[in-house]
Amino acid sequence: MPALILLAPGESTEYPTGHGRIRFRKYGDVDREFVRAAVHAAEPSADGETRVALATLRPDAYPHAGAWLAAVAACAPAVADHRNPEAAPGSVRLLARMTRTHANGVPRKSDGSVSWSVPGASTRVWPDGRVEVQRAGCVVLAVRLEGSGWDSARVAAVADAGLRLLCAPEARHMTRTSQPSGWAWSSLWAGRSFDAASEAVCSCGWRVMAASRLGARGAAAEHVRKAFAGPPVE
Numbered sequence: 001m002p003a004l005i006l007l008a009p010g011e012s013t014e015y016p017t018g019h020g021r022i023r024f025r026k027y028g029d030v031d032r033e034f035v036r037a038a039v040h041a042a043e044p045s046a047d048g049e050t051r052v053a054l055a056t057l058r059p060d061a062y063p064h065a066g067a068w069l070a071a072v073a074a075c076a077p078a079v080a081d082h083r084n085p086e087a088a089p090g091s092v093r094l095l096a097r098m099t100r101t102h103a104n105g106v107p108r109k110s111d112g113s114v115s116w117s118v119p120g121a122s123t124r125v126w127p128d129g130r131v132e133v134q135r136a137g138c139v140v141l142a143v144r145l146e147g148s149g150w151d152s153a154r155v156a157a158v159a160d161a162g163l164r165l166l167c168a169p170e171a172r173h174m175t176r177t178s179q180p181s182g183w184a185w186s187s188l189w190a191g192r193s194f195d196a197a198s199e200a201v202c203s204c205g206w207r208v209m210a211a212s213r214l215g216a217r218g219a220a221a222e223h224v225r226k227a228f229a230g231p232p233v234e
């Protein structure tokens with residue numbers, strides 16, 4: 001990834017990723033500069049469109065730009081088009097893993113955007129494909145996702161990636177467990193059956209099913225213990 005701080009205003013550069021290329025261009029002057037980064041899909045659409053995302057980065061965000069844009073490129077649809085993303089902010093919020101709980105529902109602003117936070121960072125997703133991730137209001141990763149191939153799961157993965165970059169260390173492994181479905185009428189058994197199974201989910205993407213909620217909580221605690229113990233030092 002190029003060192004964005006070294007680009008001169010008006011200069012551009014290009015960087016290939018495993019998924020498509022990223023094109024950077026610096027604007028402004030020395031005191032008020034920013035970089036626009038266009039993420040391109042590997043395959044052009046029928047009319048030649050390849051851009052799937054356009055990010056705006058101020059100097060505070062330069063150290064995170066490489067990891068952020070690589071994640072955007074990895075989540076991007078394979079083919080670009082000129083239509084708007086098909087993601088809905090509420091669904092993005094429900095699919096996101098970097099979130100503590102879904103229990104309080106999904107509050108929506110009058111512009112249709114939805115925001116949520118984890119320790120140290122917050123994100124907001126708009127219906128037109130804009131995604132912003134902030135750390136304490138200073139580092140801002142801002143991107144506009146372009147093309148109908150952006151569904152809610154892909155947009156959630158972009159928000160997750162940004163939150164993982166900017167969050168406090170403890171937010172990288174926030175676990176929750178699902179409420180067991182409990183008693184249910186079963187036509188198969190002509191009676192009631194009890195389902196105690198519970199899923200443990202972590203903000204890092206780890207998840208596991210357990211036979212009971214107690215089991216799920218135990219598995220989650222074990223996952224966090226291992227995560228913070230870290231890999232052996234080489």
Ligand SMILES: [Zn+2]
Binds near residue numbers: 173203204227
């Ligand atoms: Zn985890």
